[in-house]
Amino acid sequence: MSLRTAVARLDREALRHNLARARRAAPHASVFTAIKAEGYGHGLLYCADAFADATEGFAVATAGEGVALREAGFERHRICVLNGPADDAEVRDCATHGLEPLIHQRWQGEALDRLPAGRALDVWLKIDSGMGRIGVPPREAAAWHRGLAGCSAVRGVGLMTHMASADDRADEYTHRQWTTFREAIAALEGPVSAANSACVLGWPQTHADWVRPGIMLYGCSPFLEGAEPALDLRPAMTLTTRLIAINHLERGAAVGYGRSYHCPQDMPVGVAAIGYGDGYPRHAPNGTPVLVGGRRAPLVGRVSMDKITIDLRGLPEVDVGDEVVLWGQGLPVEEIATAAGTIGYELLCAVHGRVAMCPS
Numbered sequence: 175m176s177l178r179t180a181v182a183r184l185d186r187e188a189l190r191h192n193l194a195r196a197r198r199a200a201p202h203a204s205v206f207t208a209i210k211a212e213g214y215g216h217g218l219l220y221c222a223d224a225f226a227d228a229t230e231g232f233a234v235a236t237a238g239e240g241v242a243l244r245e246a247g248f249e250r251h252r253i254c255v256l257n258g259p260a261d262d263a264e265v266r267d268c269a270t271h272g273l274e275p276l277i278h279q280r281w282q283g284e285a286l287d288r289l290p291a292g293r294a295l296d297v298w299l300k301i302d303s304g305m306g307r308i309g310v311p312p313r314e315a316a317a318w319h320r321g322l323a324g325c326s327a328v329r330g331v332g333l334m335t336h337m338a339s340a341d342d343r344a345d346e347y348t349h350r351q352w353t354t355f356r357e358a359i360a361a362l363e364g365p366v367s368a369a370n371s372a373c374v375l376g377w378p379q380t381h382a383d384w385v386r387p388g389i390m391l392y393g394c395s396p397f398l399e400g401a402e403p404a405l406d407l408r409p410a411m412t413l414t415t416r417l418i419a420i421n422h423l424e425r426g427a428a429v430g431y432g433r434s435y436h437c438p439q440d441m442p443v444g445v446a447a448i449g450y451g452d453g454y455p456r457h458a459p460n461g462t463p464v465l466v467g468g469r470r471a472p473l474v475g476r477v478s479m480d481k482i483t484i485d486l487r488g489l490p491e492v493d494v495g496d497e498v499v500l501w502g503q504g505l506p507v508e509e510i511a512t513a514a515g516t517i518g519y520e521l522l523c524a525v526h527g528r529v530a531m532c533p534s
């Protein structure tokens with residue numbers, strides 16, 4: 175393997191452990207494991223395979239992701255399409271491949287009506303209980319449900335909503351959304367689904383029939399507070415690279431674009447082969463930790479496209495070629511996300527391109 179190659183080590187057992195953790199938290203619910211956006215950066219098919227024998231279904235964002243799963247041979251799982259179809263062709267794709275789209279736009283209902291009878295499609299009516307993104311207003315839920323149930327191509331109609339603030343365990347808003355949703359569907363038949371990872375772990379009253387955990391399956395906490403050992407989640411991705419240079423810079427020397435860091439004394443500065451071109455966040459500031467040879471060291475200077483620079487004053491024994499861990503085992507992605515002003519979701523999804531995916 176080239177020294178220059180950044181590697182994401184993937185841990186199948188961690189994925190499976192985290193799914194078991196979700197199932198333990200919501201023991202009475204069926205599970206749509208969320209593997210949209212290339213399995214949160216871990217690979218769509220890799221994740222589908224890791225989860226396959228322990229989940230009833232998969233949740234993807236687009237019909238295309240669902241078709242890719244079917245074409246790869248995932249035939250028995252239910253597949254829910256969270257964005258709903260984007261056009262008529264995607265409505266037909268859902269019917270052809272047995273995908274279960276969310277329905278929230280008038281034209282989608284009309285497109286279902288135009289499908290040949292006997293298609294027997296399961297759909298989910300998405301109700302906006304307070305997220306303000308996709309979903310029909312709660313007061314229209316009953317009329318929508320009647321319309322969909324009366325459509326000859328539709329076999330079953332599920333009832334789904336999504337929570338805006340479940341990551342904050344102290345925010346009553348989740349409770350209000352749940353109440354709004356329950357009232358809207360009180361007289362309606364069909365399976366019910368509301369819970370993302372934060373709801374699975376923090377809001378048991380919302381578990382209902384189907385839960386839709388995503389981020390927790392990858393070992394990242396869904397909560398605002400960041401990593402919590404008590405959650406018992408294991409990182410499924412450890413992002414690594416190598417030191418490609420160690421420079422001994424003089425006191426006052428500038429490091430990186432914009433010269434945002436000046437050496438306070440003569441010091442060794444390591445250069446590691448990863449940057450925003452690989453998905454490492456450009457906004458990671460001076461002080462963001464990495465592990466070099468298993469020990470923490472801080473970034474200095476700006477993240478560039480292909481390189482980062484590291485203060486090695488505390489690690490005199492490290493050498494060119496040593497492994498650098500950006501996040502994962504021993505360094506929670508949540509901590510890097512907080513340093514860079516974002517969330518673990520974004521960092522994991524952004525890993526791409528040059529990074530070699532190394533499944534275990």
Ligand SMILES: *Cc1c(COP(=O)(O)O)cnc(C)c1O
Pocket residue numbers: 208210256336369370371372386387388389390396
């Ligand atoms: C992404 C997504 C999920 C999974 O959310 P996590 O926070 O990753 O658990 C569940 N439901 C919907 C509608 C989503 O878009």
